[in-house]
Amino acid sequence: MRKIAKVDALFVEGPDDGALVNALVKRLTGTELAQRPYLVRTSNQGAGAPWTMREFEDYVAEDQPGAHIGLIVDRDNATNDKWPAVSAILHRLGLETRDGPAEAGAIVDGRHGIWMWPDNVSHGDLETFVAGIIPQAPILAYANEACRIAKADHAAEYEHRHSRKAALKVRSVWRDASAAGGYGHLVRNLPLTQTPACDAFIAWFQTLFLTA
Numbered sequence: 080m081r082k083i084a085k086v087d088a089l090f091v092e093g094p095d096d097g098a099l100v101n102a103l104v105k106r107l108t109g110t111e112l113a114q115r116p117y118l119v120r121t122s123n124q125g126a127g128a129p130w131t132m133r134e135f136e137d138y139v140a141e142d143q144p145g146a147h148i149g150l151i152v153d154r155d156n157a158t159n160d161k162w163p164a165v166s167a168i169l170h171r172l173g174l175e176t177r178d179g180p181a182e183a184g185a186i187v188d189g190r191h192g193i194w195m196w197p198d199n200v201s202h203g204d205l206e207t208f209v210a211g212i213i214p215q216a217p218i219l220a221y222a223n224e225a226c227r228i229a230k231a232d233h234a235a236e237y238e239h240r241h242s243r244k245a246a247l248k249v250r251s252v253w254r255d256a257s258a259a260g261g262y263g264h265l266v267r268n269l270p271l272t273q274t275p276a277c278d279a280f281i282a283w284f285q286t287l288f289l290t291a
Contacts, residue, residue, distance in 0.1 A: 086112060086288050089119045089149040090135045092128050096151060096196075096205055097121045098263030103212075106266060107273075107281050108289065128152045128161060136168060139191055147190050147288055153204035154180075154195040160202065165193055184283035192287040198276035199283070206243040209262050211274045213250070222249040 089112070091097050097120075101113040112119055122130040135150040150168075152161050165185075166176040172187045184199045186192040197208035213219065223246040229235035230242070237245045251258075251265050258264045271277070 086118065087143065087146040087148055088135075088138050089151065089288075090131045090138070091119055091121050091151045092131050092153060092205075093121055095261050098261050099205065099209060099266060100151065102263035102266035103277075103281075104284060106271070107277075108285065110289065128164075132164060132168060135193075136171070139172070145190070148192075149284075149287055150193045152193075152195055154197070154199075154202055155204060156202050161195060165195060169193065182279060183286075184279065186283070186287055189290075190287075192283060194280060194283050198279055205262070206247055208276055208280075209247055209265070210243055212271050212277050213247075213265050213269050214272070218253065219246070219250050222246045222253065225249060 089100065091100060100119055104110050104112055120134065122134075131150060131152055135148065138146075138148055150165075152165065155161055162180055165180070169176050169185055169187065172191055174185060174187050176185075180195065180200050182198070182200055184192060184194045196205045197203040197211065201207075223242075226235065226237075226242060226245040226249060230237065230239070230245075235245070247265070248261065251261050254265065254268055
């Protein structure tokens with residue numbers, strides 16, 4: 080039987096995040112988020128985390144009775160750490176955060192939750208999470224090397240900080256060049272490694288959206 084989720088809105092930074100969440104939740108919990116009434120929301124304008132966090136707070140402020148609302152952002156690195164902004168949101172929601180982010184993610188009043196890639200504690204991003212759960216096979220190593228050579232020898236236009244993303248995108252195309260969905264496509268079609276980060280994310284999702 081298909082599980083029923085109480086998802087009113089789950090705000091994520093971009094289409095890659097949305098595709099990954101839809102595919103991972105479907106595969107590991109059997110819950111379909113990619114069709115109404117389940118709705119993973121992302122900006123189509125590339126607005127990223129500022130839009131995501133603002134929309135989350137605005138939606139929470141509407142105070143819809145019984146609404147279950149989530150926010151997912153990258154934690155990023157030490158020089159661009161989103162934890163202070165996330166901590167401020169949680170403080171406004173009434174949650175004390177002076178001890179730092181929790182491994183289990185943040186849930187307020189059982190209805191409002193925030194998660195940060197890759198594991199809600201470590202610095203990193205969506206790609207850090209994805210690289211951990213897909214097979215560490217020779218073809219992935221080759222994708223990394225191909226991207227490195229393309230950058231060093233042929234002036235490939237991607238930024239160095241997006242090296243992991245470039246390799247994962249190449250790996251996805253090699254899996255099926257005609258398919259759409261990026262990371263979601265990888266999650267649907269490759270064997271997965273259920274890392275501690277993956278287990279913690281699914282537990283956070285289930286607690287926020289699947290617990291009766």
